[in-house]
Amino acid sequence: MKKPAAPNPRPRVSAVRIAVPTRAQHRFYGHGLPHIDLSQLSGRLIVVEGADGSGRSSQIAALVGWLEGRGHATIQVGLKRSTLVSEELDKAQNGNILSHTTMSLFYATDFADQLENVIIPALRAGFMVLADRYIYTLMARDLVRGADEKWLKNLYSIALVPDAVFYLKVSPEILVQRNFAKSRTLDYWESGMDLGLSRDMFDSFLKYQSLIIEKFNRLRRTYDFEIVDGSRSPSEITSDLRRKIEAVITR
Amino acid sequence: MTKTFAQLGFPGRLIAVEGLDGSGKSTQVYLLKRWLELQGLKVFFSEWNSSALVRSATSKGKKQELLTPTTFSLIHATDFADRYERQLVPLLRAGYIVLCDRYIFTAFARDTVRGCPQEWVRKLYSFAAHPDMTFFFRADLEVSLNRILVGRPELKHFEAGMDLQLSNDREESFRIFQGRILDQYLAMSSEFNFHTVDANQPIEAQQSHVREVVSARIDLSAFVGPLPLESL
Numbered sequence: 001m002k003k004p005a006a007p008n009p010r011p012r013v014s015a016v017r018i019a020v021p022t023r024a025q026h027r028f029y030g031h032g033l034p035h036i037d038l039s040q041l042s043g044r045l046i047v048v049e050g051a052d053g054s055g056r057s058s059q060i061a062a063l064v065g066w067l068e069g070r071g072h073a074t075i076q077v078g079l080k081r082s083t084l085v086s087e088e089l090d091k092a093q094n095g096n097i098l099s100h101t102t103m104s105l106f107y108a109t110d111f112a113d114q115l116e117n118v119i120i121p122a123l124r125a126g127f128m129v130l131a132d133r134y135i136y137t138l139m140a141r142d143l144v145r146g147a148d149e150k151w152l153k154n155l156y157s158i159a160l161v162p163d164a165v166f167y168l169k170v171s172p173e174i175l176v177q178r179n180f181a182k183s184r185t186l187d188y189w190e191s192g193m194d195l196g197l198s199r200d201m202f203d204s205f206l207k208y209q210s211l212i213i214e215k216f217n218r219l220r221r222t223y224d225f226e227i228v229d230g231s232r233s234p235s236e237i238t239s240d241l242r243r244k245i246e247a248v249i250t251r
Numbered sequence: 252m253t254k255t256f257a258q259l260g261f262p263g264r265l266i267a268v269e270g271l272d273g274s275g276k277s278t279q280v281y282l283l284k285r286w287l288e289l290q291g292l293k294v295f296f297s298e299w300n301s302s303a304l305v306r307s308a309t310s311k312g313k314k315q316e317l318l319t320p321t322t323f324s325l326i327h328a329t330d331f332a333d334r335y336e337r338q339l340v341p342l343l344r345a346g347y348i349v350l351c352d353r354y355i356f357t358a359f360a361r362d363t364v365r366g367c368p369q370e371w372v373r374k375l376y377s378f379a380a381h382p383d384m385t386f387f388f389r390a391d392l393e394v395s396l397n398r399i400l401v402g403r404p405e406l407k408h409f410e411a412g413m414d415l416q417l418s419n420d421r422e423e424s425f426r427i428f429q430g431r432i433l434d435q436y437l438a439m440s441s442e443f444n445f446h447t448v449d450a451n452q453p454i455e456a457q458q459s460h461v462r463e464v465v466s467a468r469i470d471l472s473a474f475v476g477p478l479p480l481e482s483l
Contacts, residue, residue: 034320034366084317085326088308098304099336101378105329106305112321154374158321 018071021249026123029223030157033116038160043123044248045160047134047225048241049216050168051209052190053178054230055237059168060130062238063245067128072249075122078132082113093189104142108155111135115160123160128249135159136167136223140215144208145195153222164248165225166241167216172209174231176202255381256343263343264469265380267354269436270388271429272410273395274450275457279388280352282458283465287348293476295342299353302333313409320365323409327358328375335379348474355379356443360435364428365415384468386461387440390450392430399425 026041046063050056060076067074080086089106092098098106122129135156142152170178179186188194191201192208220227226244228237256265266283270276280296287294300309309326312318318326342349355376362372399406400422408414411421412428440447446464448457465471 031368031371034368084312084322085308088304092304098333101336102305102329102332105325105332105375109308109322109325109329112319112325113317116319116321117317148378151374151377154371154377157371 019246019250021072021126022251024163024251026163027161028157029159029161030154032160033112033120033158036116036120041120041123043125043127043129044164045119045123045129045131045162046245046248047131047136047162047165048168049133049136049165049225050230051170051175051212052187053175053182054168054170055178055234056132056168058234059237059241060132062234063130063241066238066242067130067245072128073126074128074130075118076130076132077114077118079107079137080110082110083117084113085110100142100145100147104138104147104152104155107138111138111156112158115158119160131162134162134165136165136216136219136225139219140212143215143218144192144211164244165223166228166244167220167225168230168237169213169216169227170230172206172213175209176205179205253377253379253381255383257383259380261343261380262346262473263349264383264474265339265343265349265351265354266465267351267356267382267385268388269353269356269385269445270450271390271392271395271433271436273398274388274390275398275454276386276388276450277352278454279386279448279457279461280350282454283461284350286458286462287350287471287474290471291476292471292474293345293347294350294474295338295347296350296352297334297338299351299357300327300330302330305330305333313407316408316414318409318414320362320367320414323365323414324358324362324367324372324375327362331355331358331376332378346474348469351382354382354385356385356436356439356445359439360432363435364412364431381443384465385443385445386464387436387445387447388450388457389436389447392426392433394451396426396429 021042021044023042024044026038048056048060064074064076080089085106089110092103092106119129139152139156143149186201186205191205192211193201193204195208197207198204228240230237256263268276268280284294284296300306305326309330312322312326339349358376359372363369406421406425411425413421413424415428417427418424439445448460450457
């Protein structure tokens with residue numbers, strides 16, 4: 001008769017404890033979306049704002065890896081990524097053919113499509129949603145172009161209030177250097193060339209980015225977001241963001 | 252209070268026609284346009300949902316049934332803004348009589364029926380001045396329904412209001428949907444000074460009524476166009 005094998009001692013594994021998010025109460029900024037029930041959204045919406053060159057995208061990439069490693073299902077969203085209008089928005093931008101109000105509304109359509117079809121369903125499924133920019137960039141860009149603030153606030157009263165918003169603030173002088181280091185060129189729109197601030201693109205970039213920072217400061221009076229000093233080293237910023245996000249998850 | 256183009260000092264005038272699908276408003280606005288054109292006046296006609304770029308997104312959204320009440324509302328507002336900023340306003344500045352087959356009231360009615368908050372929709376369109384004259388073609392619900400339903404193979408998804416889940420039957424859904432839109436129009440009628448036309452009358456009777464009202468309220472002699480280039 002065969003002797004039953006002695007049970008293997010359990011392999012030693014470091015304790016695997018995953019923080020389960022507490023149920024959060026979400027709300028809209030204002031009117032919100034019709035026929036949407038917010039009581040079942042157990043995920044978290046985390047927004048990272050900042051200009052091109054603020055380190056926004058690399059921070060988001062680092063955060064996705066970190067969150068997934070800690071056992072959180074994570075999804076990324078961003079501007080101009082909707083199924084509905086992203087293609088047409090690109091065309092409009094390349095041709096620079098749409099007027100301001102039209103462009104605002106086109107971007108708002110893109111945002112609303114993603115909010116309803118990606119962000120809210122993901123939050124309902126308990127995902128961590130990382131948004132690479134949100135309504136604040138859209139509003140700041142429109143404000144610089146002379147849009148009426150009340151009109152914009154009504155337009156974006158459909159938006160969900162995020163669980164955390166981090167604004168990576170970097171001075172225009174550093175931004176311009178980072179953009180050159182990365183691609184040796186400045187983007188037409190990120191330089192605000194449509195505004196005719198200056199015919200010199202370098203000059204226009206600096207002026208435009210200062211105006212955007214000014215509008216972000218103004219929006220901060222209404223919308224709660226945290227200013228993160230984006231001039232520090234990427235790893236310093238990442239650990240700062242991690243600590244803050246941890247608090248949001250277990251809050 | 253939003254002003255009309257005349258109140259804002261524009262030399263041009265905007266005349267809008269509103270009403271249910273099948274109320275005959277497009278026929279009436281076409282006849283009005285011909286009448287003005289044939290007198291040599293500066294006239295421009297603009298249709299709802301006709302901005303080329305936005306239309307490609309709208310038709311994709313409709314075909315693939317991607318639209319929610321909010322995106323339906325926003326994409327139509329985008330289309331309207333494009334026409335408003337690039338066509339209507341410049342032409343009104345240049346002293347044209349602009350005829351619009353549907354204006355912001357179509358959005359007010361439809362989007363509200365779809366469940367968007369009335370205040371949100373109205374503020375969305377607050378960048379637009381009000382028409383100098385709005386004709387509302389009021390036909391009995393059954394009359395307009397029959398005009399649409401007869402001789403048409405199938406109603407489209409959003410046209411029938413299928414997204415509202417009023418009924419699984421397209422025709423039934425369309426009837427309920429149109430009924431609700433009519434209620435919205437009637438509720439707006441006095442607030443926005445609609446000039447109601449009895450659309451159950453013969454085409455000619457309606458048209459002569461429209462022409463009478465237009466010539467009584469607008470000094471048409473102020474809209475005579477330039478001489479054609481070849482006669483200079």
